[in-house]
Amino acid sequence: MELTGVSLLIVSAIVTAFGLVVGSFLNVVIYRLPREGLDVTKPSRSFCPFCHNQIAWYDNIPVLSWVFLRGHCRSCRAPISIRYPLVEILSALLSFFIFQAEGLTFRYIFYFYFTLCLTAIAFIDLEFMVIPDILVRPTYLVGLISAIAYPDKSPTNKALWIYLSELGWNPRLISLAGAALAFLVAFLSLWLLSMIYKLLKGHRGLGEGDPPLMGLIALFLGLSSILPVLLLSSLLGLLSVVILVFSGRFPKSGLGLRPIPFGPFLSLAALIWLFWGQRFLDWYLPTNFYG
Numbered sequence: 001m002e003l004t005g006v007s008l009l010i011v012s013a014i015v016t017a018f019g020l021v022v023g024s025f026l027n028v029v030i031y032r033l034p035r036e037g038l039d040v041t042k043p044s045r046s047f048c049p050f051c052h053n054q055i056a057w058y059d060n061i062p063v064l065s066w067v068f069l070r071g072h073c074r075s076c077r078a079p080i081s082i083r084y085p086l087v088e089i090l091s092a093l094l095s096f097f098i099f100q101a102e103g104l105t106f107r108y109i110f111y112f113y114f115t116l117c118l119t120a121i122a123f124i125d126l127e128f129m130v131i132p133d134i135l136v137r138p139t140y141l142v143g144l145i146s147a148i149a150y151p152d153k154s155p156t157n158k159a160l161w162i163y164l165s166e167l168g169w170n171p172r173l174i175s176l177a178g179a180a181l182a183f184l185v186a187f188l189s190l191w192l193l194s195m196i197y198k199l200l201k202g203h204r205g206l207g208e209g210d211p212p213l214m215g216l217i218a219l220f221l222g223l224s225s226i227l228p229v230l231l232l233s234s235l236l237g238l239l240s241v242v243i244l245v246f247s248g249r250f251p252k253s254g255l256g257l258r259p260i261p262f263g264p265f266l267s268l269a270a271l272i273w274l275f276w277g278q279r280f281l282d283w284y285l286p287t288n289f290y291g
C-alpha cells in the first residue's frame, strides 16, 4: 500500500508518537535491566529512584513532562537525568526514519527493534560496562528472520551471492548464509583482536560483550559494514577520550584511568552506517563499481 499526501503525514505522525512511547519504555529497560532485583515489567508503574514515589501519568509524558518539571522529580526535587528525554527523542527519530526507508513493513519492525537494542546497549554499557546477553541474543534471531524474509534487500556480498546462486541456492537461503557469514567474520575478528591484545598486554582491552555486539551489527548490516563500523567506532572513541582529557573529566578509578566501554561507540557507529553508509559508498566509490 503506497501512502501519499495527508495519509502519509498522519501515519508519519503516528509512527513518530509510537517511537516516543517506545522510547519511554526503553528508559525503563535501560534503568532496570542492569540493576539487580529490578524487573523490567514489575512494578508496571514508574517510580522515582530517589524518593520511590510512583510517577503520575501526567508526569510521565515523553519529553514534555521532563521539560515542564525542568528535569526534577515533582515530590523530592531530585534531578532527573537528561538521558530520559534524549532516549525518547532518539527513539522517535529512529522510528520516523526507519519508517521513511521501509514503510509499514515487518522490516520496519525488525530494524526499529535492532536500533532500540543498540540504544539500550550504548547507555547500559556507558554506565555499567556490561552488555546484557538478553539484549543481544534474541536480536540475532530477529536479524536472521529479517534476512530470510527480505532477500531482495540483503546486504550479502555480491560475489558470494553470484557464486551461491550459480550453485542453485534459493535467494532466501543465500541471504541467510550471508547474514550468518557476516556475523561469524565480525565476531571472530573482534574476538581474535581482544585475544591478541590480552596476550601482549596481559589484561583485557575489550569487553566480553564487544565481539557478540559486533557480530550482531554485521548480521544486520552485512560483511561490508565491519571495517567501516570498526574504524568509525575507534575514531569516535578516540575523539571522546581527547575531549574528556582536555576538559579534565576523564573518569578515574583507584590508581589508574578507568577503562572506557567500547559498546556505545560500536552502537553509534552502527547507527551512522545504517543511515548514511550507502550514501557514503555512492559518493566515495565510482558509480560503475558494482559493475
Ligand SMILES: [Zn+2]
Residues within 6 Å of the ligand: 048, 049, 050, 051, 052, 053, 073, 074, 075, 076, 077, 078
Ligand atoms: Zn523523587
